[in-house]
Amino acid sequence: MTIPVDIANTIVDPKAYADGDRIDQAFARLRRESPLEVAQPDGFDPFWVVTRHADILEVERQNELFHNGDRATIVTTIEADQKVRAMMGGSPHLVRSLVQMDNPDHFAYRRVTQGSLLPQNLRSLEARIREIARSFIDRMAAQGDRCDFARDVAFLYPLHVIMEVLGVPEADEPRMLKLTQELFGSADPDLNRDGKVATNVNEGIDSLQSVIMDFMMYFNAMTEDRRASPREDLASIIANGKVNGEPMGHLEAMSYYIIAATAGHDTTSSTTAGAMWALAENPDQFARVKNDPSLIPGLVEESIRWVTPVKHFMRTATADAELAGRKIAKGDWLMLSYPSGNRDETVFEDPFSFRIDRTPNKHVAFGYGAHVCLGQHLARMEMRVLWEELLARVDSVELDGQPTRMTANFVCGPKAVPIRFKMR
Template sequence: MTIPSDIAQTIVDPRAYADGKRVDDAFAWLRREAPLDRAQPEGFDPFWVVTRHADILEVERQNELFHNGDRSTVLTTIDADRKVREMMGGSPHLVRSLVQMDNPDHMAYRRLTQGSFVPQNLRALESRIREIAKGFVDRMASHGGQCDFARDVAFLYPLHVIMEVIGVPESDEPRMLKLTQELFGSADPDLNRTGEEIQTTNAGVDTIQSVVMDFMLYFNAITEDRRANPRADLASVIANGKIDGQPLGHLEAMSYYIIAATAGHDTTSSTVSGALWALAENPEQFAKLKANPALIPGLIEESIRWVTPVKHFMRTATADAEVAGRKMAKGDWLMLSYPSGNRDEAVFADPFKFDVERTPNKHVAFGYGAHVCLGQHLARMEMRILWEELFARLESVELDGTPRNMSASFVCGPKSVPIRFKMH
């Protein structure tokens, strides 16, 4: 059977992810009625929609059988795919980061920066991150009991942390935030370059390409500087890194910067703002955290599950395969739907409840297997420190208006979370 066209259209519609409920309902229907089936929304090649937690793990576990890089790693229309391939000499990717790579390249490129993101090396950053977090809590307090938590705190704090790790000067942070939002918010009229609402999963490829070019121009200059004057930062690691004795290719180096400079803060920002939104709507959960800060790790995992900032990645079958009893052919395209996996009733009791004491919490928001998120330990550490500093001073919080999510079907989170609060 093919997934009904209204459901297929919903799961590719950026506005359905902004709505939240629309896409949740569509995935709940799929888990129940067609947990692994083919969708063919208008304008797209057909693809399998993987909605259950167990099936997502099954695909992620088999990196040789299900490749990241053979076709677009992000759901894309037939027209957009054709255009990208024309621009990129046949490649389906505008960038070539870890996300678009398979082995042996994936492992070699990942190894280059892996040391920067392992817990024992991150500990050296703890006191500096705490200093940054305290600064943002002070900044929030200075708003006098009212602010937009997404714009005034959540967007800026992880941005400052990762830019310091990369080695981008603070004066360039607003530019990096704007470019990130233009890239991930390419379908959202408030965030993209055109100011227009885009109704498919692809804003104009030209617009996205222009954002990528701006990133590349910026990081090209940083590369030249770090080759001449290396420092103890991630930019120097990338600029001077070697794979098999050779410097990184231009596209690969630029892509490495771009993924660090975008995914390195945007997903954490979304999770933090989504967490406070959920706490404002669930005062009993806030009260639990105030009474017992030892629950903060539970808050972190639950908010990552709850928000699931990365909505999907695509995989391509490298041979005929079978998953959950469904036979797929070599070359078939699969959409791993992380928000669906994170609401799977078979794994999470009462999945639509925000519960900071949820245990176990085996969410798939960071992916799984070889492609598990490189920055996951840094993200958790940033969140832990911010919540420790904020809960020490925050006495109450409630919504002060209607929060809004961005329109995006790939990476999506809150764009506005207006709150009223009391702090000491």
């Protein structure tokens, strides 16, 4: 038995994620009727769809059995996979970051920056992050009583934080934001490089490759600079980092920069924008957290669960295995559906309600196990600090138009969140 083709097509359709309700309904049906089953959307190789929280954790904790890098790490058509492999000498990956690595490489490369991103080493950044948060809140206040919270605050604040940590000059931040949106929004005509929906695989892959090349040209120059004159920034750590006693390979180093310069802010931006959207639609939750700042960490966790900006990763079975009573064959491809895991009714009471006091809130939005998000502690700190500063000044908020989401099936969040507010 396989998943009905209409549902299979929905779970890979970027437009379904922009819709929100359509993708939620598709995953709810799968959890109910086919929680672990094979999908074969039109034009794709078959893959298992892992929809339940427990099964996602089971795959994530077995890194030797379920690899990241053996096949494409993001769901992709047969034709696109063939195109990428032809371009990349047989590799299914346009980049080779931590996301595309398995051990021993994954562990060795992760160690290069892991220490810098541990909570105890991030504490020294909090005062500066608070200063940055206040500057964006001041800008918001200067706009009067309305703004697009996504574009005016949520996109720009985490961008500025990570670029400062990375060592990218402020003047280059608009370029980094544009490249990030072109990379993750490649299916969205409002965001992608070509300003249109790709009509064939070649267009889409060529556009992505040109975005990646622009990133690489930028970071190649930065690498040369940091090797000649190291600074106290993440770029210097990457530029001079060694793996097994040797400098990183060029593709690996460039990929390291790219993931830091994209995922390092985009997912936090999406979560922050989604939190404001949810608070504007749930005035009772806004009032509670406004009146009780001790609920802010709960707001942060619930917004991460609610938005789940990374929609999936793919894994490949390295041997025959069993998962939830189903036989998985060596070489099988599995989609870990994080939004589905984060709406799993057996784990989250009333999962389609936004509840800032949800306890426990064991969401899987950051992944789990060896591949858990490297920047999760920085992301949490950024969001906590912003809400501490913003809720002290905003007295009310409501939507001022219909918010919209990006058209994307991999990394996706709000594209516009128009709000009206009263601020001190």
